[in-house]
Every structure is written in C-alpha cells, then in structure tokens.
Amino acid sequence: MTRRCEETIVRIYPDDEMKTPMHMSMGQEAVAVGVCRALGNNGDVVASYRSHATYLAQTEDHGSFFGELHGRVNGTADGKSGSMHLADIPKGMLGSTGIVAAGIPVAVGAAFANKQNSPGRIAAAFFGDGATDEGVFWESLNVSCAMGLPMMFVCEDNDLAVHTRKSHRQGFNSLVEVVKKYRCSVYEDDTNDVESIYAMTRSAIAQIIAMGTPAFLNVKTYRYLEPCGTTMDSDAPYRRAEEDAYWKGRDCVALQRARLLANGLAEKDVVAVENEINAAILASVAAAKAAAHPTPQQLYYGVFYEAP
C-alpha cells in the first residue's frame, strides 16, 4: 500500500495540487512495515522527515495521509503540517520532524512514560544514518541505556545524508560496533526482506522486555528517488550504477509479491488485491481534493497542547 501511495504521488505531484515538499520512502518501505507490524498495537513510533512509510505502516490510513499532503481539513493535522509532520497519536504515530534527529528524544520521552505507565509498550525512533552524526542521537542512546528504557532505535541505513556517504562523514568504521559498547542489544539486517525485518524486530522486542534494556536495529536499505522530490536520480554523480542495480534487483515489494506467488497464490488473486489497493488510494486522493482547506481560525488550533 505504501508503494502504491508513493507511485500515485509521483504521478500527480507535477499537477502542483500538493504544495508540501516530498521526502519519499520508495525503496526503503520494508523497514517501516517490518518494524511497525512487529510492534503491532503495542508501540509508539516517531519518524524522521522521510515519514511516509512509517506513517502508513503505523496507521494504515491513506485517507488522512492524502488529505494532509493536499493541505485539506481531512488531513491528519487538518492540512496544516504537510508531509514532514505526520502524526496520529491515538494510533501510536507520535510524529515526524524536519529537523534531522529531533524525533529521537521525543521517542525516548515516550519510552520513559511507557516504562512508568504502560509496561510492555515500546517506543521506536526511526531515523536515517545521517541522524547518527547528531549529538542528540548519542545523548538519547546514552540516557536510554543508562535508564533501561523500553526503547528501540531504528536506523534506516541508506548510507547517504543527502549526497554524502557515511565514509565521508564519520570518523569511525562501523556504527554498529560503536553502539555495541552501550548497554543495549544490537541487531543488523541487510536483506530488504520485510519478513526478515519483522522477525528481527520480534526478537528485539522480546529482548527489550526480558532484559529491560533498549535495542538498536541497523537496517541497510536504499532510497530510490532524489533526497527531496519525486524524481528518480539514478544518473546523478553521487549514485553508483552497480549499487542501484543491486538494490532494485532485490526490491522489497517485488520480493514479497514473488513470495506470495511461490506460496501458491494465483497471479489473478494478487492482481485483484493490487487493484483494490489502487482503487482505495484513488478514492483517498479524490476525497482529499474535494475537502476544504483549513480556515484562518483553524490555523491557531492545535499549535500548543491544551490539557483535556
């Protein structure tokens, strides 16, 4: 569903009805889907500005998603936030932010609250490898380990911060080896396979609950489109042709589709589900376009927390 939503965005963004900048998840979806499915209804998540897959995996709500991207009142924030600030607190989607790494301490706060109030509930922060260049990532990791918080750090490791690779940004060779020095369990995956990421996350959850210590998941992945925008930039100088071919040859959606067929589902049944998803997404886009824009009065609502 996430991939279909973003394919729709790629198609209709040039119409200029969605004014928000776009940071696309395409290629990386297996991370959000595998982790959020494993958390089930028992997780609070915070995303980076590359938030589409996380929001859709956690909420399964493409109606409010397209409403928000169109700046309409049926959006998740009444159309006032755009693509970088998607949130649905009742569904455990605590938010996303345009400031690199700024969501990580918010998730740590949720983990602290869960430790006091909701035993067994886990908070997860999704962030790119670029966020690990920020001090607040290390402070968040440190305090979570020191306090034994039910916290999951999920690094969507696409090797790139905009156009710059880790090897040019970081003064150490392996983030995972550094994080292993902390009192948390560390997991790695480079399969791009949603089921493998799901299984790894289930193990991490069990470990967090049994040991009372955080987990750090480093999941290798690959961003298909430009850093910000909806265009494929495979020919850009910072790209490597062999890397591009390697990751697109193990596309997470194609992998899962092939698995369904190998497990005995008929092609026509898979196509029927795909058609159903496409039709539902088109209905969400139509509903968004038909909805009203927020009024000037609504701009002042929801800016500050109001105690119930």
Ligand SMILES: Cc1ncc(C[n+]2csc(CCOP(=O)(O)OP(=O)(O)O)c2C)c(N)n1
């Ligand atoms: C604190 C801060 N510094 C710089 C930026 C500018 N910036 C936007 S995206 C980005 C790269 C982030 O890369 P990464 O965290 O790996 O995420 P990815 O885009 O790969 O998903 C930077 C430096 C920002 N938004 N916030």
